[in-house]
Amino acid sequence: MTTVAIPVSTSPTFQGEEKPAGKALVQVFTLFPALLRLTCGLAGAAVALAVRTPPVSTPLLITTVVVLTGWSLLFTGWTLRRGLTAPVILVDLSLTIVACLLMNRLVAAEVLPGEGSWLAILASTSIVVAHFGLPARLSIPAGLVVTSAYAAGAHLAGNDTEAVAHALTLIIQTVFGAGLAVLTRRSSRAADEAFADYQRTSREVLIDRAAREAERQHNRDLHDTVLSTLTVVGLGGVPAGSPLLRERAAADLRTLAELASSRDRPPLPAAGPSTSVALDDRLRTVLFRAGQPDVTADLTSCAVPPAVADALADSTAEALSNVVRHAPGATASVRLRSRDGAVVVEVTDDGPGFDPLAVPLHRFGLRESIHGRMTAVGGRAEVESRTGHGTRVRLEWPDAG
Numbered sequence: 066m067t068t069v070a071i072p073v074s075t076s077p078t079f080q081g082e083e084k085p086a087g088k089a090l091v092q093v094f095t096l097f098p099a100l101l102r103l104t105c106g107l108a109g110a111a112v113a114l115a116v117r118t119p120p121v122s123t124p125l126l127i128t129t130v131v132v133l134t135g136w137s138l139l140f141t142g143w144t145l146r147r148g149l150t151a152p153v154i155l156v157d158l159s160l161t162i163v164a165c166l167l168m169n170r171l172v173a174a175e176v177l178p179g180e181g182s183w184l185a186i187l188a189s190t191s192i193v194v195a196h197f198g199l200p201a202r203l204s205i206p207a208g209l210v211v212t213s214a215y216a217a218g219a220h221l222a223g224n225d226t227e228a229v230a231h232a233l234t235l236i237i238q239t240v241f242g243a244g245l246a247v248l249t250r251r252s253s254r255a256a257d258e259a260f261a262d263y264q265r266t267s268r269e270v271l272i273d274r275a276a277r278e279a280e281r282q283h284n285r286d287l288h289d290t291v292l293s294t295l296t297v298v299g300l301g302g303v304p305a306g307s308p309l310l311r312e313r314a315a316a317d318l319r320t321l322a323e324l325a326s327s328r329d330r331p332p333l334p335a336a337g338p339s340t341s342v343a344l345d346d347r348l349r350t351v352l353f354r355a356g357q358p359d360v361t362a363d364l365t366s367c368a369v370p371p372a373v374a375d376a377l378a379d380s381t382a383e384a385l386s387n388v389v390r391h392a393p394g395a396t397a398s399v400r401l402r403s404r405d406g407a408v409v410v411e412v413t414d415d416g417p418g419f420d421p422l423a424v425p426l427h428r429f430g431l432r433e434s435i436h437g438r439m440t441a442v443g444g445r446a447e448v449e450s451r452t453g454h455g456t457r458v459r460l461e462w463p464d465a466g
Contacts, residue, residue: 090249103140108186109183113129126171129164129167140157165188196246216232343374369408380446392456398412443463446460
């Protein structure tokens with residue numbers, strides 16, 4: 066026996082266009098300099114007050130430490146609330162430059178060598194902070210000005226070795242820090258551009274898929290209404306003048322009118338959550354409209370979402386129409402079972418059967434009206450048949466495979 070099954074396809078997830086890398090970079094470039102300035106400012110204040118031997122001017126040192134500590138607190142609060150702005154960086158650089166030029170009255174001679182004084186730390190911190198908030202064309206000159214101020218202050222303090230040594234360190238920090246900041250910003254922009262490309266591609270895929278699904282739905286509606294009715298009439302399945310024929314013809318006309326008007330209507334918004342409907346009642350309506358006396362039914366009461374009920378009912382109707390078209394006089398049965406939220410509908414007949422693999426691709430009965438409908442609602446369909454042994458159509462939702 067041949068089995069044909071079409072699995073459920075999944076659609077790509079689509080989100081609104083954003084710049085996640087840019088947002089993450091802004092957070093890092095805000096939080097890190099704020100915390101760096103705060104911790105280095107507090108640590109520098111403690112170190113500065115620890116050594117007050119001549120030529121340190123204690124009143125000037127205390128005043129400077131109070132001003133810088135207050136600025137560190139203000140800098141952190143402002144940056145965390147409003148971001149790292151150019152005016153804030155300018156004030157930070159100015160205070161650092163003034164402090165460096167007063168090095169001979171703020172740092173004891175014995176702690177100045179070795180690039181380990183609190184002013185050395187302050188200068189490095191200000192240069193690093195500038196890279197986070199300024200473009201390279203501004204942060205590099207700012208770093209060089211701080212470097213010059215530190216070198217001048219060390220010279221005035223009588224230590225040219227320290228002036229040269231830490232000036233080289235600050236120049237390296239300026240150049241490499243600016244390069245790292247530029248590379249980080251470019252990488253962030255590249256990541257956001259790649260993400261935007263993915264979003265655009267996803268949107269195009271969804272639009273294309275929606276267009277194809279609309280076309281497939283039109284093909285199903287045409288196949289299951291006008292074409293099905295004409296085929297049944299041509300095979301003598303419905304006698305002329307039958308009330309059932311008039312009812313089917315009227316329903317087909319309504320379907321054609323809806324299809325024509327839908328071409329000019331904008332797409333409806335996605336439906337929200339709705340109550341379930343009784344699938345067994347829907348299947349009884351299908352059996353009544355089919356007008357086939359040789360169909361037996363065994364239907365278990367169950368409820369499913371409206372879209373699922375439509376797919377199962379319409380697929381069942383198509384399976385019964387196939388019996389009339391291709392196996393006139395055959396006995397058919399419809400069986401509905403429900404378990405653990407899953408439902409299964411089976412339509413079987415004892416007709417002559419066929420080879421599902423031999424069905425031409427241009428035929429919509431199995432491919433769209435049954436398989437396509439079930440796939441669209443997250444279910445699947447299986448058609449088992451072979452010549453001389455009847456046919457079984459199994460409709461399952463959700464797809465347990």
